[in-house]
Amino acid sequence: MPTFSSAEKIKVICTTTTMKYFVEEVGGGRVDVISLVQPGICPDHFDVRPSIVSEINNASLVVYHGIEPWLEDMINASENKDIKKLMLQGAWGTPELAKGKIDSIKDALIEIDPKNKSYYEKNAAGISLELDSLNQEIKARAQAIGVSDYKAVVMAWQKPFSEWIGLQVVQTYQPPETLSAQDVETLVQKGKLDGVSFVIDNLQSGTTLGGQMAEEMGGRHIVFSNYPEAIPGTDTIVEMIRYNADQLFNTIEEAQNESKEITGLKSEISSLSNRLIIFQGISVILLLISIALGAMLYKRRN
Numbered sequence: 001m002p003t004f005s006s007a008e009k010i011k012v013i014c015t016t017t018t019m020k021y022f023v024e025e026v027g028g029g030r031v032d033v034i035s036l037v038q039p040g041i042c043p044d045h046f047d048v049r050p051s052i053v054s055e056i057n058n059a060s061l062v063v064y065h066g067i068e069p070w071l072e073d074m075i076n077a078s079e080n081k082d083i084k085k086l087m088l089q090g091a092w093g094t095p096e097l098a099k100g101k102i103d104s105i106k107d108a109l110i111e112i113d114p115k116n117k118s119y120y121e122k123n124a125a126g127i128s129l130e131l132d133s134l135n136q137e138i139k140a141r142a143q144a145i146g147v148s149d150y151k152a153v154v155m156a157w158q159k160p161f162s163e164w165i166g167l168q169v170v171q172t173y174q175p176p177e178t179l180s181a182q183d184v185e186t187l188v189q190k191g192k193l194d195g196v197s198f199v200i201d202n203l204q205s206g207t208t209l210g211g212q213m214a215e216e217m218g219g220r221h222i223v224f225s226n227y228p229e230a231i232p233g234t235d236t237i238v239e240m241i242r243y244n245a246d247q248l249f250n251t252i253e254e255a256q257n258e259s260k261e262i263t264g265l266k267s268e269i270s271s272l273s274n275r276l277i278i279f280q281g282i283s284v285i286l287l288l289i290s291i292a293l294g295a296m297l298y299k300r301r302n
Contacts, residue, residue, distance in 0.1 A: 002222060005283075009029075009031055010030060010032065010109065010113060011031075011060055011061075011077075012027070012033045012059060012060065012061045012062070013033075013055055013059045014033050014035075014065060015035065015036050015037055015063070015065060015071060016035055016036075016043055017035045017037075017228045018227050018228060019035065019065070019088065022063075022227050023063060023105055023109075025102065025124075026102055026106050026123050027123070028103075030109070031109070036052060036055075037115055039225075039227040039228060039230035040204060041204060042205060042228075043064075044067050044069065048070045053078045056078040056080055057080045058080075059080065059083055060084060061084045062083055062084070063088065064074065064085070064088070065084045065087070087106055088105075091160040091161075092158055093244070094135075094241065095132065095134050096135065096136035099128050099131055106123075106124040128237055134238055139165075139166075142165050145252055145253065147164040147252065151168040151170050151196045152167045152168065152170065153170070153172070153190070153196050153198075153219075154170045154172050154173075155171075155201050155202040155205055156173060156174055156245075157205060158200050158201070158202050161224060162200055165248060167200075173187055176205065176209040179209070181193075188217055191213065191217035198214070198220050199213050199214035199217065199222070201222065202226055203224065204225070204230065227240070
C-alpha cells in the first residue's frame with residue numbers, strides 16, 4: 001500500500017458510483033475517489049480494462065459490493081498487496097440501508113487516517129441527517145397518496161426499496177437473462193390473479209421484459225435506478241432515492257386521475273341515461289295523450 005500521511009488525500013477505488021458517492025460524502029476533501037463501472041451497467045457485466053491495475057497500485061482503499069467477479073484478479077495482478085478492501089454487501093437504495101454503508105465507510109477511513117476521525121464523523125452525521133429527513137418526507141407522501149393500496153411484481157434488486165416505500169410486493173423476478181419462458185408466464189399469471197397494478201424494473205438489469213409483462217398483466221411499467229448518475233439529476237443517493245419515489249408517486253397520481261376521469265364519465269353517462277329514460281317516459285306519455293286526443297276528436301266528428 002502506498003505510503004500515506006495525514007496531509008495527503010486518501011486514494012480510493014470504488015467499483016460503482018454508489019460507493020463513490022458514499023466515500024465522497026464521508027471523506028470530503030480528504031479523499032480522491034474514482035469509480036470503475038459506468039452507472040448504467042451492472043458491475044457483474046463490466047468489461048475490465050488493463051488500466052485498472054495501475055489505478056489499484058496507487059490506492060489505499062478499494063470499496064466494492066461483492067458482485068464483481070473480476071475485481072480480485074485485478075487486485076492480485078497489481079503490486080499493491082496491502083490495499084485495504086471494504087466489501088459492502090446488500091442493498092443500499094433506502095435511507096436506512098444507505099446509512100449503514102456510510103457508517104462502514106466512516107470506520108474504514110478512520111482506520112486509515114485516525115488523525116482526521118472527527119472530520120469523517122461530522123461528515124457521516126451530516127449525510128445521515130439528510131437521509132433521515134428524506135425518509136420522513138417520502139414516507140409521509142407515500143402514506144398520503146396511498147401507496148400501500150397497490151400491488152406490484154418487482155425486479156429482485158428493487159424489492160427493498162419497493163417494500164420500504166409501502167408497495168405490496170406479490171412476486172419478485174431475477175435478471176431477465178436468467179428467466180425461462182415458463183418463468184415469465186408464471187409471473188404474468190400471478191400478476192393477473194393478484195390484480196397487480198405495477199411491474200417495477202431495475203434500469204441496470206434491462207427494462208424490456210418488465211414492459212412486456214406489465215402490458216400482458218394490464219398494469220403500469222415503472223423503472224427505478226440502482227446507481228447515482230445513471231439518470232440526469234441523480235448525482236447523489238438522496239437524488240436517486242427521490243427520483244425513484246417520484247416515478248412511483250407520479251404513476252400513482254396518473255392512475256388516480258384517470259380513475260377519477262373514468263368515474264366522472266360513468267357518472268355523466270349514468271346521468272344521460274337517466275335523462276334518456278325520463279325523456280322516453282315523457283315521450284310515451286305525450287304519445288298516449290296524442291292518441292287519446294285523436295280518439296276524442298274522431299268520436300266528435302262521428
